[in-house]
Amino acid sequence: MNAPTATQHLLPEINQREVPAALIEALKARFGEQCSTAQAVREQHGRDESSFEVPPPAAVVFAETTADVADVLRLASQYETPVIPFGAGSSLEGHLLAVQGGISLDVSRMNQVLSINAEDLTVTVQPGITRKQLNEEIKSTGLFFPIDPGADASIGGMTATRASGTNAVRYGTMRENVLALEVVTASGDVIRTGTRAKKSSAGYDLTRLMVGSEGTLGVITEITVRLYPLPEAVSAAICSFPSIEAAVRTTIQTIQLGVPIARVELIDHNTVRMVNAYAKLGLREEPLLLMEFHGSPTSVKEQAETVQEIASEFGGNAFEWASTPEERTRLWTARHNAYFAAVQSRPGCKAISTDTCVPISRLADCLLDSVAETDASGIPYFLVGHVGDGNFHFGYLINPEDPKERETAEALNHKLVTRALELEGTCTGEHGVGLHKMGFLVDETGAGAVDMMRTIKRALDPKNILNPGKIFAL
């Protein structure tokens, strides 16, 4: 494992290529009102939820069809100019930032459900639809799309970053739930990967290659995903624990016993305090687990009983149960507001989010040492985790004007990732590499594997126009 230099994990390298005026003219000629160079529009497409400051793209094209996307890529290829796909703008790792300049390709208007196949538990959508909108539109089928990264991200963006979040512990991530894609290549050709068959051995798994490629191998224009029957019974509970360790040990044992729990989320006492202040929830300001059980009434009952037994062994007693959708929503408010509650707790701050994921047996080792380090640093933070998957997030709440705070936060993240890798984990469970984790990617997988990724990138995007400067330097 080649130790990265601290700078590899700090500010991104910005090296914006000149965007030819002729390309802007060609885009305006082709797209008219769909192409904007207005400062406000460019700036809105030049930032995401990361803490980086990068000059905005030269123009924004609002694609409405696959043909629009193909034409943008043909023109961008002709003028060798970068294209950055834009969905909901909720990236946490700088995926949307124009570090090499170029055009933002906004697909948010491509937000239709194209076909629902309820009898096969699949739906095909355009990339701009968000997960909440999707679930709204399929409500009448009695099916749902489980993947919930917290933000109301676009399905295209979730595919591009291999997103997961709550529910993944039972239903898997985008890796397991995307069946097929339509993709526009760097040269503007439209290809299809996969079919609606549940499984296939037909050639290279281009679907999984595109899932998680962060816009660097193609622009996703259609996505077929799996749906699931709404569970017959759903039951949710909050349980407070005397310590983070008690909550984590409860989670580890639940997973190791094979309880098919649908959600198990950790929120530490700091974060509970922030959420109480933000949303007046009046929760006990102790570390807590938010749990949800799906299944038949009897299996939900079985699961809940097993977990209650485990929790009580570790001193977790105060179970608060919610069975109606309204009560569940109230409990989940705590989890879904954590990020915003935390950012509001320190006006003007930026959150630097970590995203390690380790084998479940290593979760306590990885998490507890990092809590101690972070407490000692004096940097305010929040801590939430999809702990059933061994995945958790510190959010370091830094003053963006204070380089020392950023240095401290990055140093904490560096220690955390190094620890996670030593414990056979990954530097990013669900946020992606983006600009922020390039050095860590090399630490994790080795130079040889990253060279293989580069070779694939060069072969599929010889002019390096697809979201360049992300995942690895090129």
Place this chain on the structure above:
Amino acid sequence: MNAPTATQHLLPEINQREVPAALIEALKARFGEQCSTAQAVREQHGRDESSFEVPPPAAVVFAETTADVADVLRLASQYETPVIPFGAGSSLEGHLLAVQGGISLDVSRMNQVLSINAEDLTVTVQPGITRKQLNEEIKSTGLFFPIDPGADASIGGMTATRASGTNAVRYGTMRENVLALEVVTASGDVIRTGTRAKKSSAGYDLTRLMVGSEGTLGVITEITVRLYPLPEAVSAAICSFPSIEAAVRTTIQTIQLGVPIARVELIDHNTVRMVNAYAKLGLREEPLLLMEFHGSPTSVKEQAETVQEIASEFGGNAFEWASTPEERTRLWTARHNAYFAAVQSRPGCKAISTDTCVPISRLADCLLDSVAETDASGIPYFLVGHVGDGNFHFGYLINPEDPKERETAEALNHKLVTRALELEGTCTGEHGVGLHKMGFLVDETGAGAVDMMRTIKRALDPKNILNPGKIFAL
């Protein structure tokens, strides 16, 4: 969909490159007894379960370490000579055949369990270990590896073909169950893909790219797979039906209701007759479903009751239950012996196996028309299916000396695949493309996607030495 010419789906193109004597000498110098050019050894490595006749490889190297594999590839690269990885030899699609000549790289001696992480439900193995050997070696942990393609295939081969089989309906395929790999590249470099973390967004999914690449992108030398707790309760049943349609409709409704059935296998009346003759099982010679339920005692009971209700709606009543391992083994004998029973039913015959998989709602349409066609053809056949996944296999039992029978069988397969693709399915659910489905792959995914696969192949294997002539012509 460009219609393929019939010949695209017939005998493979054989174009064996000259293997330089200097390479053979170098291999013998490096490997001594581990390198054999004996006719019998070459012939044993020059055939698989497919019906093709191809001259054997020029030599066989028995690798015992990753370093052995790396040295073979460095030498093969130096002499630009094909290398064909060999595990258990159970391929059905000609994956092992030396259509462009070269060296067989036998990894069957690399059959160790390298590390068991019971608390994380993972195990890391060498590629030559077979699935039965693996389950034998982890028995004491209370965990099991569910993927069961029928044959006692090697884990390396199952990874390379993205295998699945029975149990996939509940536990997924190799795509979902391989966490990480060690791979030797065409140039002899050793890379690692993935970690033991359950999920990751760290860069391109090289693991999934290698899974199903049929030995054309690298040689797999280590595999980390998921394990599952042995279910608390297991219950298996055979149910006979008045017609194939009744059995299929029962399956479709079971899946659509979201019953987490572990196995649901169709065996048609022809095949039951063959199995009775072969193994004296005395089963009712009617279409039957073999089912298995895993879970807690109550959930197994729930599942079984639901399926019995559905089955009786379709006239399936004669349920024969098995709860002890011995009784279960007896029932599963029918399924596991189907292939051999069928081949023995026509002495000297070769089985040409089909492998389509369609969305579950299309299963009846796809299967029943093909049954009618095949009955009309007069070619004897067997029919089994992992019908819970929409995947089934006809085995056309042809006289290999009679080109007309092969033509007829290939024509039936051609009709079947064309139908499956029209129904949004795939030409291969689990066997892989190999030599036999190259034309169908183009029909299924389109020339653009296959060109992308070729581009990746050329980039990662510029000398085209890794199992060349498989998946697509190159």
